[in-house]
Amino acid sequence: MPVTVRSFAKINLGLRIGARREDGFHELLTVYQTIGLHDVIRVSVGRGGGVEIRCTDPRVPKDATNTCYRMVEKAMQALDARGRVVVDIEKQLPVQGGLGGASANAVAALLALERALKKALPAVERLRIAAEVGSDLPLFLMGGTVLGVGRGEQVYPLEDLRAMACVVVTPEVGVSTPDAFARWDRGMGAGRVVEAGLAALGRTAEAAVPTRAKLTMPIPSDRMVELGRGLSAWLSASYSGAPRQIFRRGRAENPLLELVRAGIKNDFEQVVFPEYPELSEGKCALERAGAKYASLSGSGSTLYGLFASKEAARAAVIGLRRQGFAAQATVTLTRAAYWRRVFAG
Numbered sequence: 001m002p003v004t005v006r007s008f009a010k011i012n013l014g015l016r017i018g019a020r021r022e023d024g025f026h027e028l029l030t031v032y033q034t035i036g037l038h039d040v041i042r043v044s045v046g047r048g049g050g051v052e053i054r055c056t057d058p059r060v061p062k063d064a065t066n067t068c069y070r071m072v073e074k075a076m077q078a079l080d081a082r083g084r085v086v087v088d089i090e091k092q093l094p095v096q097g098g099l100g101g102a103s104a105n106a107v108a109a110l111l112a113l114e115r116a117l118k119k120a121l122p123a124v125e126r127l128r129i130a131a132e133v134g135s136d137l138p139l140f141l142m143g144g145t146v147l148g149v150g151r152g153e154q155v156y157p158l159e160d161l162r163a164m165a166c167v168v169v170t171p172e173v174g175v176s177t178p179d180a181f182a183r184w185d186r187g188m189g190a191g192r193v194v195e196a197g198l199a200a201l202g203r204t205a206e207a208a209v210p211t212r213a214k215l216t217m218p219i220p221s222d223r224m225v226e227l228g229r230g231l232s233a234w235l236s237a238s239y240s241g242a243p244r245q246i247f248r249r250g251r252a253e254n255p256l257l258e259l260v261r262a263g264i265k266n267d268f269e270q271v272v273f274p275e276y277p278e279l280s281e282g283k284c285a286l287e288r289a290g291a292k293y294a295s296l297s298g299s300g301s302t303l304y305g306l307f308a309s310k311e312a313a314r315a316a317v318i319g320l321r322r323q324g325f326a327a328q329a330t331v332t333l334t335r336a337a338y339w340r341r342v343f344a345g
Contacts, residue, residue: 002044002088003115006342007108008333009037009099010139011166011297011304013256014264017184025135025151026181031158031264032100032139032146033256034338035166035304036330040090041068041105043112048084051076055089059096059174067106067133074129075110079119096174098298100136107140111342127155136298143342144335145256160335161255165313167291169282169303170326175272180299183271256306256332257292268299279303285325289316306332 010032018027051072053062064070068087076085087109093101107130114120121129123141130137131153138155139146145158273280279296282303286294290312291305307313313329320327333341 002042002086003112005041005043005108005112005115006344007039007041007093007101007104008034008140008143008338008342009093009101009104010034010136011099011168011302011332012266012295013145014295015266015268015298017181017267020185021151026184027150028135028148028152030148030152032136032148032155034140034143034146034333035099035168036333036341037093037099037168037328038341039093039101039105039108041108041112042088042090043072043109043116044086044088045081045083045113045116046086049082050084052084052086053089054086055091057089057091057095060089060091067102067137068109070133071106071110071129071137072113074132075113075121078121078125078129079114079117081117081119083117085113094170094174094302096176097170097302098175098296098300099168099302100140100298103134103137104140106130106133107137108342142335143333143338157335159255161332163334163337164254164256164332165307165310166330166332167286167289167305167307167313167316167320168328168330169286169305169320170328171276171278171282171301171303172326173276173278173301175276175300177299180268180272183275184267187271266296266298269296272296272300276301282325285320285323286316289319291316 013031015030051069053066072085135152142157147156283294286305294305317327317329
């Protein structure tokens with residue numbers, strides 16, 4: 001019998017792009033947050049060998065380029081297991097949507113495979129294999145609110161914050177993450193960032209020419225430090241036990257809103273929005289609909305908004321759909337809720 005596992009999505013609560021590394025990846029700083037939208041993964045193991053990927057969505061690869069395929073291959077070897085593994089992917093999340101769908105699918109396939117084989121990898125081995133397959137896979141081995149550094153694969157669980165209403169807007173376009181990074185390198189990671197920094201110092205663009213190369217690195221680094229300070233302040237308040245800000249009705253403010261007020265933004269918006277103006281329009285629509293915070297998730301194309309209540313989120317969905325946006329209400333998932341629902345079938 002196949003083992004069924006839910007494959008939950010994530011959003012990025014802020015994302016800073018740092019320097020390009022020698023391995024071709026960029027340094028990143030982000031806070032991942034799992035949400036209630038999900039795909040469904042079914043895994044069965046039978047006689048024979050190899051991995052078969054099944055999915056009715058033609059955009060999902062069925063060969064070794066599929067993250068589930070690569071994850072299962074590595075896990076079978078690590079578990080010293082034999083058999084033909086069939087992974088059936090029921091897609092509900094957008095492809096190239098910035099919600100981590102493919103990465104979540106791969107982690108779900110691993111969890112289902114372990115149950116099907118009645119074997120389990122040590123937690124450290126799971127994380128190692130996940131990081132080899134993709135940068136944002138390890139976060140789905142934690143769930144909830146997760147700090148991501150390095151190229152995003154170094155993950156640290158944060159305080160299990162209470163759930164918050166969320167509205168997700170899914171445009172019809174898809175954004176390629178490699179293409180988004182390439183646009184960043186061309187447009188922001190080089191000339192424009194340097195010129196902006198020099199302008200802030202009161203120097204002219206002409207004066208920047210001979211020093212452009214050596215000034216490229218510090219400016220993104222300074223921006224990473226800036227976000228790091230905001231996150232540090234938020235973490236200090238979250239773990240100190242200090243009283244939280246109070247709404248007029250006397251309820252403590254959701255710590256997620258305290259986080260987004262730390263000045264966090266998604267750097268990808270600077271290069272993706274000019275290329276896809278409809279995404280900028282979607283973010284503005286979320287803010288007009290009452291979102292306390294709205295942002296692009298990952299490199300896009302999905303946008304999300306955090307709302308004060310489920311009622312406000314549902315009302316926003318109605319209004320956004322009337323404007324022609326594909327919107328749906330969901331909720332952020334705490335770590336405990338994430339793991340309860342993963343195996344709910």
